[in-house]
Amino acid sequence: MENNFGSARSLIDAHIHLDKYTKSEQQLIMSEMECAGIESLITVSYDLASAKENLKLSREHNNIKAAFGFHPEQQVLNDEAMQELITFIELHNQEMIAIGEVGLPYYMRKENPFLSIDPYLEILEQFIILAKRYKKPIVLHAIYGDAGVVCNLLEKHAIKYAHFHWFKGDTITIERLIRNGYFISITPDVLYEQKIQHLVKQYPLSQMLVETDGPWPFTGPFEGQMTHPQMIHQSIETIASIKELEIADVYGQILRNTKQFYQI
Template identity: 80%
Template sequence: MEQQNFGSAWHLVDAHIHLDKYTKSEQQQIIDEMEQYGVESLITVSYDIESSKENLTLHREHNNIKAAFGFHPEQQVLNNEAMQELRAFIDLHHHDMIAIGEVGLPYYTRKENPDLRIEPYLEILEQFIILAKRYDKPIVLHAIYEDAGVVCDLLEKNKIKKAHFHWYKGDTRTIERMIRNGYFISITPDVLYETEIQQVVKQYPLAQMMVETDGPWPFTGPFAGEMTHPQMIHQSIETIAKIKGLEIAKVYGQLLWNTKQFYCI
């Protein structure tokens, strides 16, 4: 897409990025180029307590960076002391927090280690769900394939409505359940070349969809060798519009509205 298209009708929000995981120079490049590429806001999710602290600093330095606090599940489970520290941080800074996240279940870690006990991760996830409910914040979820159904059980149990399943992959039955519950998903740049993601776009309503990079996670296809940058989302939106058979301006407008309404930006 040509740069001259990045006018007021072509704005976007990167709904899921790990901005703290970029180098300082990469962070500055992305921040400096947001206006150029029509990026209104970045929602930067956290990996652990230190990540949450870094994202809080980024938010306080830049109003268009919105911080979510949480614990990424694809790592060793938090012990009680570490969980209490993170909960205390969230309690103290919930006014600066746009969402709880990234939280969820360790799908890939369990694939590598089938003997890993899931129960401690479920207990921690439910604590985060309760925090999201307490502070009336959305929750950003790492939950794919069979894990998504388990997470849906916990969300339904706790009557959570504002759930964002980032980079979702899974079966049609779970997709239908998520749609009924009003949950949102976000689409990554691999929609350009991954048929699995393209199929999710076909199935999921545009009205419950957002777009993301999950940067600095690297992509292949047309993005091979490139630093993951929010400007890649323009190509994602172009592809979503083609899959949906909709005018691209309508898709831009809907995705932007979805994200700003969901996150109260």
């Protein structure tokens, strides 16, 4: 059946926290995906409990793809908890689409400049090793100066498939990501944030995905709305406008990017 956006205008939300929505919100999103022109959702995990819930969702719905990881903007895992998460990933590695969301605690360190980054780096390197072992992409929370630090680790382990979600950074880091063949994903704030619009202008379309990071709320034209994967259609329209490309070409390229990167 053709969706309301036409078969040539299908997309994949490359980064969403589906488990963080209420059950009724999850049901609403999943019931509207086909008509909204959303082929799949890549739902990333916050911790072990989140990974278990995302695994359950992926087993119940073929178009839900689960990634397992530990979001860095929280208290660091102790050795026992980290081993429990690693064991879960090892046990379910064939059911995960990627390692993620993982990275470094940028916002926590802004609030607490004395927070040590070392234990987070140690944990991140373990996730990078897992991604390499199971030949899976890695989904990264690494912005501004942290992105360069993460690049060092990725290069150390010769990681090719890295996805920097909702990336923000300087020109030197942007050029480094592009050189390494890493992907970024663009959120709906591209409609109203000049920094994100500038990033879209700089970054190659061939290394670009789209995401919502839902249920994170947006402002601008999305003020007061539940974050829904259908918002990424408006992101595509804005990307096409910024890059002065035909909108159909942008749809096609970003869908191909996502499928090839995540081997969907």
